[in-house]
Amino acid sequence: MPGKAQKSSLIDQIVVIETNVDDQSAEITAWVMDQLLATGALDVFLTPILMKKGRPATKITVLSTIEQQSTLTQLLLQQSTTFGVRSYLVDRQKLSRDFIEVETEWGIVKAKRGFLNDSVTKIVPEYEDCRRLAEANQVPLRTVYETVIQEIKLDENQSIDS
Template sequence: TATSQNRQDENPKDERFLVIEANIDDQTPEIYGYIMDRLFAVGALDVWLTPIIMKKNRPATKLSVLAAPNCLNKVTEIILQETTSIGMRFYPVARAMADREFIVIGLPWGDVKVKISSYQGKICNVAPEYEDCRKIAEKSGMPLKVVQQLALKEAMSVC
């Protein structure tokens, strides 16, 4: 069936990724934005922070990175050098992804790229690009949420 073919496509051996995580209890929160930027710069696919509680009433942060296995060394190096963490753990994950293509729709104030995602040949999400909408909001003075709504409305008429 289409479903089982799809599952095969999604999980070939070479589409394995790693989640790399460190629990950090002794670092100023000020520098996480910089660390996230550096991790994206070496190829991290996603970086996120989770508030956690560690021993001795510490409101700590779990730093998580999703990356391809060939990024592990670079991610390790950044975490050990830029954070106060002296160790991290990692485990493999598979991924299931929708297919994506882009269209461009024109609004009176400029163009917006729109990501059209499909699963098993059926559109499953329509998402105007955040940065394009933000630029129009800043230029036009319109609320950003309205720019997003107008772009979505336009894209829904097209696709």
């Protein structure tokens, strides 16, 4: 594993695009969500809400780069039942990150490390790698995740002791 990187948090601006829908099936909502992600949304999430007169609805929230805002807005307007969207610019602070490869008894897993003030604050194994190894080796997904974290901690302790 590489030595400690000189990293800090990053600040940028993104656009939040949102709309409420109360007349759209769950299947269409899931499809729209997939389309938004495939088109370049940074993230998409759904929130159950109650609208006027107690009507259940879903708030669709899209996180977007400024450059993708128009494209994603058009997709929402064309592919969902909404008649309009709201959007606003927000500041976003995120951890600097890098990726490492971790050797496990089942194969290699990529893991993302997050840095704040030059210190590792988070280590997250990549889901798709863990899922692939869990399925191929018929072990619980949780076991693969835990093993990756243990291997990283063991390797870091050996690096410190060297």
